[in-house]
Amino acid sequence: MLQKPRSRGRPNSQAERERDWGRGAAEEAPSTSRGAGSSQEARSASSQGSRRAEASPEVGPRSQQQLELKVAELVQFLLIKDQKKIPIKRTDILKHVIGDYKDIFPDLLKLAAERLEYVFGYKLVELEPKSNTYILINTLEPVEEDAEVRGDQGTPTTGLLMIVLGLIFMKGNTIKETEVWDFLRRLGVYPTKKHLVFGDPKKLITEEFVRQRYLEYRRIPHTDPVDYELQWGPRTNLETSKMKVLKFVAKVHNQDPKDWPAQYCEALADEEARARPETSGPAPSS
Amino acid sequence: MEEGRAERRRRTEAPSHTQGGPRRAGVMTDVHRRFLQLLMTHGVLEEWDVRRLQKHCYRVHDRTAAVEELEDFINNINSVLESLYIEIKKGATEDDGRPVYALVNLATTSVSKMASDFAENELDLFRKALELIIDSETGFASSTNILNLVDQLKGKKMRKKEAEQVLQKFVQNKWLIEKEGEFTLHSRAILEMEQYIRETYPDAVKICNICHSLLIQGQSCETCGIRMHLPCVAKYFQSNSEPRCPHCNDYWPHEIPEVFDPEKEREAATSRATKRSLRSRQH
Numbered sequence: 001m002l003q004k005p006r007s008r009g010r011p012n013s014q015a016e017r018e019r020d021w022g023r024g025a026a027e028e029a030p031s032t033s034r035g036a037g038s039s040q041e042a043r044s045a046s047s048q049g050s051r052r053a054e055a056s057p058e059v060g061p062r063s064q065q066q067l068e069l070k071v072a073e074l075v076q077f078l079l080i081k082d083q084k085k086i087p088i089k090r091t092d093i094l095k096h097v098i099g100d101y102k103d104i105f106p107d108l109l110k111l112a113a114e115r116l117e118y119v120f121g122y123k124l125v126e127l128e129p130k131s132n133t134y135i136l137i138n139t140l141e142p143v144e145e146d147a148e149v150r151g152d153q154g155t156p157t158t159g160l161l162m163i164v165l166g167l168i169f170m171k172g173n174t175i176k177e178t179e180v181w182d183f184l185r186r187l188g189v190y191p192t193k194k195h196l197v198f199g200d201p202k203k204l205i206t207e208e209f210v211r212q213r214y215l216e217y218r219r220i221p222h223t224d225p226v227d228y229e230l231q232w233g234p235r236t237n238l239e240t241s242k243m244k245v246l247k248f249v250a251k252v253h254n255q256d257p258k259d260w261p262a263q264y265c266e267a268l269a270d271e272e273a274r275a276r277p278e279t280s281g282p283a284p285s286s
Numbered sequence: 287m288e289e290g291r292a293e294r295r296r297r298t299e300a301p302s303h304t305q306g307g308p309r310r311a312g313v314m315t316d317v318h319r320r321f322l323q324l325l326m327t328h329g330v331l332e333e334w335d336v337r338r339l340q341k342h343c344y345r346v347h348d349r350t351a352a353v354e355e356l357e358d359f360i361n362n363i364n365s366v367l368e369s370l371y372i373e374i375k376k377g378a379t380e381d382d383g384r385p386v387y388a389l390v391n392l393a394t395t396s397v398s399k400m401a402s403d404f405a406e407n408e409l410d411l412f413r414k415a416l417e418l419i420i421d422s423e424t425g426f427a428s429s430t431n432i433l434n435l436v437d438q439l440k441g442k443k444m445r446k447k448e449a450e451q452v453l454q455k456f457v458q459n460k461w462l463i464e465k466e467g468e469f470t471l472h473s474r475a476i477l478e479m480e481q482y483i484r485e486t487y488p489d490a491v492k493i494c495n496i497c498h499s500l501l502i503q504g505q506s507c508e509t510c511g512i513r514m515h516l517p518c519v520a521k522y523f524q525s526n527s528e529p530r531c532p533h534c535n536d537y538w539p540h541e542i543p544e545v546f547d548p549e550k551e552r553e554a555a556t557s558r559a560t561k562r563s564l565r566s567r568q569h
Contacts, residue, residue, distance in 0.1 A: 072371040072393055079326070080402045119366055121319035140320050143346050149339045151328030 062101070067108075073097050074112040078124065082136040085212040087235070090132040127213060127234045135213070137238055160189070160198050161209055166249040168215075168230055169242055170263060176220070177228040180205070209233075241274065242267040311369075312362030316347045322363065325374065326389055329399075329460045330474035333385040334551060360387075377477045380425075380470075380503040383517025383546035388477040399478065400461065406441035408452050412461065414438070415453070419470055420483065420490050425503035426468035429453065471502050494518050495532060510534035520545045 077097045081088045098105050113124040122136040167183055168175050181191050189195055191202040198204055206228070209215040213235035220227045243257070246267045250257040258264050320343045325331060331339070337356055344353050354362075364373045371393035378385050391399070401409060414435045418427035432453065433446045444452070453469065456462040460474040471479075480500045484491055492501040496518035506513045512533045514522065520543045523529040529538035 068369055069371060069393055072369070075370055076372070076391065080399065083326075084402075115370060119314055119319070119370065120322055121316065122323075138323070140316060140323065145342060145346070146320075146324060149335070149342050150324050151331070 067104075070097075070101055071108055071111045071115065074108055075115050078112060078116065078134070078136065079120070079122075082122070085135075087127050087133040087135050087213055090134070093134075125238055127238070131234075135235055135238065160201065160204060161214055162245070162248055163187075164205060164209070164215065164230065165232060165236060165240070165245050166252075168232060169245050170249060170260070174229050174231050177206070177217075177230060180230060205230075214239075242270040312365045314363070314366055317343045317351075318359075318363050318366075320346060321359075322389075325387070328388075330386050330388040330472070330477065333387065334548065336387050375477050377473055377499075378515075378517050378546075379473045380476070380501075380515055380517070382543070383515075383520060384551070385546075385548075386473045386477070388474055390478045392481075403459065404452075404455075407439045407444050408455075410439045410441060411436070411444065411449055411452055412456060415456075415462065415469055416471070416475075416479075416483070417487070417490075419502060420487050420492075424468075425501075426465070426470045429467045429469065432469065476500060476502060496522055505538075505540045507531040507534060507536060508539055509536040516543050517546060519543060 074093070074097050077093065078088060081092075093109075094102060094105065098108065101108060109124075116122045116124055116136065117139065121139045123139055124134055125137055127133045127135055163184070164180060167180060171179070184190070184201065189198065189201050195201050205215065206217050210217045210233065213233040215233045215236070216231040218229050218231075220229050242263075246257045246260065246263055250259065253259075257267070321340060324339055324343070325336070328335075333356075340356060340359060341353055344351060353359075360374050360376075367373050372389060372391055374387055375390045376385060376387050400412065404412070411432070415427055415432045418431055418435075419425060429450070433449050436444055436446050436449045453462065453464075457464050457469075457472075460472045462469045462475070463472050483500060492504070492513050493499070494501040494504060494515045495512040496514050499515075501513050501515055504513045504515045505519055510531060510533050512531065519538075519540070522532070523538065523542045524545055526542075529542055530536065531538055
């Protein structure tokens, strides 16, 4: 059976085997460049490995195959991390995947981003300018029938998150947590009661959605009892838009977005801002 | 069998790199991209559902186009995936030969997809179960035997009660199958880890005499010991009234299973779907 080239070489001892397995567990990503030992194996796999200088930290030229493998690992890492909807930190990328290919990190990331978009239809974007964290945005529009053929929950296009996003926008882009529960109570959703569909709604809204960067959850100072405010998080602005959310709210009420003139104006202005070419920061999502 | 063909493809297409980017590649369109995105949400998917998924993607992006033959469709995507060291691999369930597909990693030997979902001690539990399964005669490891190894696990200490739940998590995530208190590998695990298993346990691993792929469950000749997958037995001995071992020619002593029939499957599934839609209409 032909082996696909693996820069780590074949583990042929129990210790090696355990190390590989443990590595996978501890560091969550396939890697070819953990420590000098494995990268040595990697380089000796290529014909140019012997040119590597002994003492200096400078690395020898890497083969096309090694680069391709490194990009492949990066693509996989980004896909797996994004599945959990947790923004991916640059430091994690460098630590778990890039290793001593650090000098060409920008090129590797660029190549990985290209492959992600061409092959999978995902765009790699920075969560906020200079934040050094990334998320994947879907360039394909989710479609209702997707739900019938997918194996997981998918991104919440309808449901609790959309309702909360709608609430926040309609109330002027910020809302108090108490107001959220006042509204949700009417839908049978309570902070303290387990919900058949949403499970723990309080945890979902104040922890899960916040961790995924759909929402910002901040304590309002000098409030007694303590109250918090909720706003859109950076991921929301990248994945959807004020106009889309307004359309959702309108649909739910069986009305037209223009029936809310103030919000409609704001949404229009937002659309215009997105259409303008950006000098820095992420491109609009659709 | 399909696995053999995939193997042969890999053998003849040894990576000879020129520039980066797709070699002799197919073209990706939104149909293919949506297909890949949705396929990735499943660990492993049966062929009938894969066809449904393919049709859905055509419906969304290209209603007028003729739906490409699944094999060509997948080969096209695989030619693009090749430079990323992943592929859509086709296999079959070991018990009844249903064709299944999974997106698998070709470049690493460890279980990276699993690694991101489980803790160190959980992965070690899986590894222990895997070893017991591979060493067993039947391809099954009993819950008791797996749980007895709980003290040997790396990482955070795990109690037997917890380990039972972790095993159930493996079943839910389609890494293991449970039958009457015993565990074997799910087709997902076999597709994803075959390479790793064959390299890591070269002496203990069993191979099917017909398709030459990894064998966990199967039938064996009582005389010479060669083994065959149940679906491989079904195909090999189809309409043979006197089945004989392909290796030693001795009489094959086991019951010959039926060859998997996708038509019968479709009928069963349609009746299931009708029942489901009837149920939902009642809400």
